[in-house]
Amino acid sequence: MRAQAETGTHLDLRLALDQLLAAGGKRVRPTIVLLAGGMLGADPDKLVTLGAAVEMLHTATLVHDDLIDRALLRRGMPTLNAKWSPAATVLTGDFLFARAAQLASDIDNVALMKKFAETLGIIVNGELTQLFAARGVISRENYYERIFAKTASLFEMSALSASMVSGEDEATQDTLRIYGYEVGMAFQIVDDVLDFCGDQDTVGKPLGSDLLQGLVTLPAIFYAEQYPADPDVKLLRQGNWQDRECMLRLVASIRSSDAIQASLDEAAAHIERALEALEPFPISVEREALIDLARYILDRNI
Secondary structure, three states: OHHHHHOOOOHHHHHHHHHHHHOOOOOHHHHHHHHHHHHOOOOHHHHHHHHHHHHHHHHHHHHHHHHHHOOOEEOOEEOHHHOOOHHHHHHHHHHHHHHHHHHHHOOOOHHHHHHHHHHHHHHHHHHHHHHHHOEOOOOHHHHHHHHHHHHHHHHHHHHHHHHHHOOOOHHHHHHHHHHHHHHHHHHHHHHHHHHHHOOHHHHOOOOOHHHHOOEOOHHHHHHHHHOOOOHHHHHHHOOOOOOHHHHHHHHHHHHOOOHHHHHHHHHHHHHHHHHHHHOOOOOOHHHHHHHHHHHHHHHOOO
C-alpha cells in the first residue's frame, strides 16, 4: 500500500504518508476483504488491490477526523495535524482519497466503483452531521445513524465489495453486506465503550474524550435513560456539554454504572447476527477466520 500511495509524490507528502502508515492499526477492513473474497474464490490480485483501496480510504478519513477533532494523538502517536498546517493536512487526506479511488478503479468494476463513491459520500455526510447536528444530542436514532456513517458503512462496503469482485449473485452479496454491517456496528460500539473504560495508552486519547466534545455515545445514552434525573444528564440535555467539570463527573458516573455492560450486550447482539450471516457458507479456513475476527472485535482490550 505504501508504494501505491507514494508513487510520484512530493517529498514532504511522502514523509507524511510514511508517518501515517507507520502508525499501524488493526487493518480489520482489508482483512475482511481478503477473507470474504478468499472464501468465495475471488482473484487474489484483485482482492489485494481492493483491500489496499479500502484501507487507504479509511486512512484518509482518519486524517480529516483528527483535524476536525483537533486531536493531537492517535494510537499514542502524534497526528499529522499536530505537525502540519490545516491546509497541508486536508490536502494529504484529499491525496489519499484520490489514490484510494485510483486503486479501486484498477479492478475495472463499475458497480464496485459506484459503491465505493457512495460509501465515501455516506462517510462525509456523517461527519458533517456529527459536526453540526450531534453535539449534546441524546438520541439512539442519531447515534445509530452516526456510527453507521462513521464506521459500519466502510465495513459493509468491505464485505460487499469482496463478494462483488467474486462475481456472486445479489443474495450472496446481501448476506456478506449484513456481515460487514453488523461487525461494523459492533466495532464502533466497543470503541465507544473503550472511550470510557479502556486503557488510555491503548486507546490513544484521553478517556471520555467523546463526551467532553459533546458527542453522546451508547454508554451515555443508556445511562441517561436509566438516570434521567441526574443533574449532569439534565445539563447535557440542555446543551451544556461544554461544562468540563460537569462532563468529567458524568464520565465517572457512566464508568461505574451498568451502562457499560448494557452497551457491550448490544455489541454482542450485532456480532451474533454477523455470525448468523455466515452460516449459509461452506466450512473453510476463511469462514472460520471471519468468525474469529467477529469475536475478536467484541473482546478486544475490554
